[in-house]
Amino acid sequence: MKVDGRHTRTIWLESDGVTVGTIDQRLLPHRYVTVRLETLADAAEAIRSMLVRGAPLIGATAAYGVCLALREDASDAGLEAACETLAKTRPTAINLRWALGEMLAAVRNLPREARLAAAYARANAIADEDVAINQAIGRHGLALIEEIARRKGGGRVEILTHCNAGWLATVDVGTATAPIYTAHDKGLDLHVFVDETRPRNQGASLTAWELTHHGVPCTLVADNAGGHLMQHGQVDLVIVGTDRVTAQGDVCNKIGTYLKALAAHDNGVPFYVALPSPTIDFAVSDGVREIPIEERGEEEVTLMAGKTADGRFETVRIAPDGVRASNYGFDVTPARLVTGLITERGVIAPTRAALAAAFPERSGGA
Numbered sequence: 481m482k483v484d485g486r487h488t489r490t491i492w493l494e495s496d497g498v499t500v501g502t503i504d505q506r507l508l509p510h511r512y513v514t515v516r517l518e519t520l521a522d523a524a525e526a527i528r529s530m531l532v533r534g535a536p537l538i539g540a541t542a543a544y545g546v547c548l549a550l551r552e553d554a555s556d557a558g559l560e561a562a563c564e565t566l567a568k569t570r571p572t573a574i575n576l577r578w579a580l581g582e583m584l585a586a587v588r589n590l591p592r593e594a595r596l597a598a599a600y601a602r603a604n605a606i607a608d609e610d611v612a613i614n615q616a617i618g619r620h621g622l623a624l625i626e627e628i629a630r631r632k633g634g635g636r637v638e639i640l641t642h643c644n645a646g647w648l649a650t651v652d653v654g655t656a657t658a659p660i661y662t663a664h665d666k667g668l669d670l671h672v673f674v675d676e677t678r679p680r681n682q683g684a685s686l687t688a689w690e691l692t693h694h695g696v697p698c699t700l701v702a703d704n705a706g707g708h709l710m711q712h713g714q715v716d717l718v719i720v721g722t723d724r725v726t727a728q729g730d731v732c733n734k735i736g737t738y739l740k741a742l743a744a745h746d747n748g749v750p751f752y753v754a755l756p757s758p759t760i761d762f763a764v765s766d767g768v769r770e771i772p773i774e775e776r777g778e779e780e781v782t783l784m785a786g787k788t789a790d791g792r793f794e795t796v797r798i799a800p801d802g803v804r805a806s807n808y809g810f811d812v813t814p815a816r817l818v819t820g821l822i823t824e825r826g827v828i829a830p831t832r833a834a835l836a837a838a839f840p841e842r843s844g845g846a
């Protein structure tokens with residue numbers, strides 16, 4: 481995507497051909513700062529601290545993290561230790577484990593001296609594949625938006641999204657935003673309600689920033705407003721991203737997604753989930769019981785960071801000193817509340833049969 485007129489991805493190989501550049505998403509929207517990852521520890525901390533975040537981007541960062549690790553130690557033990565370190569950073573997005581599996585498959589059977597080049601080749605391919613997949617998601621999701629526009633006689637299509645499943649959550653283009661960018665760039669009249677997405681406010685700080693920079697009309701709303709908007713017919717379509725989809729179509733995504741799905745179901749609003757196939761976990765079925773839900777620090781709920789009117793960056797406490805907070809990062813929307821899954825191979829039903837038919841090479845008969 482373009483930032484200040486210059487095309488960029490969220491992660492890239494630096495000109496030295498070994499270190500990795502990325503955007504410090506913790507500083508957006510007020511500061512656009514890029515950083516260089518040079519070691520395995522840099523990559524692991526970038527994921528753990530949410531300097532990078534978003535399921536596909538977490539996967540790509542882990543892939544490059546293996547490359548950075550092999551620069552230091554290309555032995556079997558070094559490779560295993562690197563994957564263990566990266567796997568422990570965040571538990572919910574399956575893309576992390578998928579990417580580590582891809583990297584292991586690419587290098588484990590090679591002689592030590594051949595591993596580094598093969599690792600960078602696979603990591604670069606994972607990044608490139610993500611962009612191509614997201615472009616396909618955009619093409620398939622476009623038809624949904626065009627159908628609503630036709631039904632409204634060319635009237636403005638009102639979309640609601642939750643968290644950030646934009647180009648910042650991927651290598652480029654995004655997943656939930658892919659149909660939005662594709663439709664906008666094609667000239668369709670659309671508007672996006674952006675859930676602020678407490679507690680880390682990825683919607684307010686990232687999605688609103690992305691859409692505004694791309695010229696997509698959007699309105700930031702409190703998380704709790706979505707049901708009211710749908711009840712009053714102000715939302716034609718909900719599109720969200722996901723961190724893991726199970727073999728039966730349950731969708732794990734940022735906390736609050738389930739509540740949006742309930743409101744959409746109650747008001748007859750189509751609820752779609754955009755995902756690349758590496759986000760499908762055919763090894764689990766019941767998302768509510770089987771997907772590990774990350775719990776993060778209380779301070780993400782009790783503190784709020786921002787910029788003061790005179791341009792200073794501050795963090796303030798929004799709760800009384802000493803009050804406890806729980807901070808679940810994700811929830812699971814049962815497949816029965818999902819209208820459809822927008823994948824790189826088309827829009828499919830959130831069912832075991834549809835997922836297995838669309839991705840037979842990955843379902844293993846699940």
Ligand SMILES: CSC[C@H]1O[C@H](OP(=O)(O)O)[C@H](O)[C@@H]1O
Pocket residue numbers: 533534535536642643644645646649650654655656682720721722723733734735809
């Ligand atoms: C396209 S994946 C985006 C997905 O990742 C976000 O989680 P986090 O910001 O904590 O990494 C959120 O669940 C988004 O929907």
